[in-house]
Amino acid sequence: MSDQTPTDTAKQEPQEQFLYAFNDKGQRVRFSREQWAKHVIPQNVKLHWKNPDALFALLQQAVQGGFYAEIEQAAWHLQEIDRNLERGTSLLAHVLLRLGKLDECEQLIDEFIDVAGPTGNMLAGKAKLMVERNKDADVSEQLREALKLSPNNENTLHWYALDGKKKDGMDGLKARLREACDFPGSFLPQIRLGGILLEEGDNEGAIELYESILDLARRDGNILLGISSAMAQYHLTEEMIDMLAPVYNFQKHGPYVGMNLAQAMTDAGRHSDARQIVKPIRALNNPQFNEYLDTMDKQEERRMKPWWQMFNAAAGIEDEDAGDAEAGEGGEQ
Numbered sequence: 001m002s003d004q005t006p007t008d009t010a011k012q013e014p015q016e017q018f019l020y021a022f023n024d025k026g027q028r029v030r031f032s033r034e035q036w037a038k039h040v041i042p043q044n045v046k047l048h049w050k051n052p053d054a055l056f057a058l059l060q061q062a063v064q065g066g067f068y069a070e071i072e073q074a075a076w077h078l079q080e081i082d083r084n085l086e087r088g089t090s091l092l093a094h095v096l097l098r099l100g101k102l103d104e105c106e107q108l109i110d111e112f113i114d115v116a117g118p119t120g121n122m123l124a125g126k127a128k129l130m131v132e133r134n135k136d137a138d139v140s141e142q143l144r145e146a147l148k149l150s151p152n153n154e155n156t157l158h159w160y161a162l163d164g165k166k167k168d169g170m171d172g173l174k175a176r177l178r179e180a181c182d183f184p185g186s187f188l189p190q191i192r193l194g195g196i197l198l199e200e201g202d203n204e205g206a207i208e209l210y211e212s213i214l215d216l217a218r219r220d221g222n223i224l225l226g227i228s229s230a231m232a233q234y235h236l237t238e239e240m241i242d243m244l245a246p247v248y249n250f251q252k253h254g255p256y257v258g259m260n261l262a263q264a265m266t267d268a269g270r271h272s273d274a275r276q277i278v279k280p281i282r283a284l285n286n287p288q289f290n291e292y293l294d295t296m297d298k299q300e301e302r303r304m305k306p307w308w309q310m311f312n313a314a315a316g317i318e319d320e321d322a323g324d325a326e327a328g329e330g331g332e333q
Contacts, residue, residue, distance in 0.1 A: 019065065037070045045074045052082040059091060068098045085112065090121045097125070102132055120150025127159075139163070144179075151186035161192070170196075187213040191226040198234045206230070207239055214247060221253035228260035240264045245273070250280045255289055259296075266296055 019036045020028055031040060041062055048054040055078050062071045075092040082088030089112045096105035106129055109122050123146035127139035143160040150156065157180060164176035174196060180189035190213050194206035210227045217223040224244065231240040241264050247253075248261055258277050265274035278293055 036065075037067060041067060041070050045071070049074075049077070050081075052078060052084070052088070056082065056087060056091065063091070063094060063098075068095050071095065072099065079108075085116060086119055086121060090125065093122075093125050097128060097132060100132075102129060105129060118145070118149065120146045120148075120153050120156060123149065124153070124156045124159075147180050148183050151180055151183035152188040154188065157188055157192065181209070181212075185216075187216050187220070187223045188226075191223070191230065194227070195230045198230060198236075203234070203236060203239070207236075207243070210243065214243070218247055218249075219252065221257060224248065224253045224257045225260075228257050232260045232263065237264045237267045241268060241270070248277070255281045255284065255286075259289070259292060262293075263296060266299055 017033055018030050019033065019040075020030055041058075044058050045055070048058055055074065059071050059075055059078060072095055075088075075095045079088040079092045089108060093105050093108050096102075096108065106126070109125050109129075113119075113122055123142055127142040127146065130137040130139050130142065140160070140163055143156055143163065146156050147153070147160055157177075160180065161173045161176045164172035164174075166172070168175070174193060177189045177193040177196070180186055181193065183189075190209040194209040197203075197206040197209070210231075213223060213227075217227060224247065228240060228244055231243075240261065244257070244261055245265075248257060250258055258281050262274040262277040262281075265271070265277065274296070278296070281289055282293060
């Protein structure tokens, strides 16, 4: 007789995973993974068979769900019809790698490079192949060459930096990121390294890195968002205002950077400037944004009230008595 209690048994039994989709009536329908693989994926593949953009989005979603064998045929088809040769080839290579078809994967990547030349994605793919064949393979050179072509690829940069950390600790990680900062067009290495320097208390070093990519940030809201978020996290209020206020443009950089900058201005007591920043954000009438901005308004209101108004509000005293307090305060001066 087993000593297991019903609770123990329930803990050890793997829970079935379910996926959800909407039917023609807009109703949410639950599927098991087996049902999804047998019915949902084939139906959607058939529906988007001739549309490379829609087919890619579908197959990418399937890959994220761990469906590889189920979409291999469709991935080969996409690679044939996709006008974006790298996109279709990259997805197919990933599927073949996951299925353990390493020779086919390598041949596919080599054929792409012969036709279109090396790209960051394809060189990173060759590094993955090397590790799949030998988990102890040194792929630092392959990753370095991939980053030279695509210095802002998150996955490749992360892998390259962690490889340096594995060999030489945090000094190795920072050395890899500094090296990547020198690659033309790079901005993500500067953002990642800047975050580490801020964590270590080297504010000047981080700000110097951020200033080095400001020209790129003028054209790319994601860069400015990365900088402003890091500076906000470490409360570099004045530094953020000095650096980003002259650069920020709502149309180019979007609402999130604006909210970071407006919060810094509110913290610094520059309420009028903060209100100018949030005007176009308010105009979007986005409930999520409005909730955050309402909180900011309350912070501003608390900071702008004289001490006696805040005391009266806390004590439940009407503001009509405030004039006496103000007069008393003036009489003491």
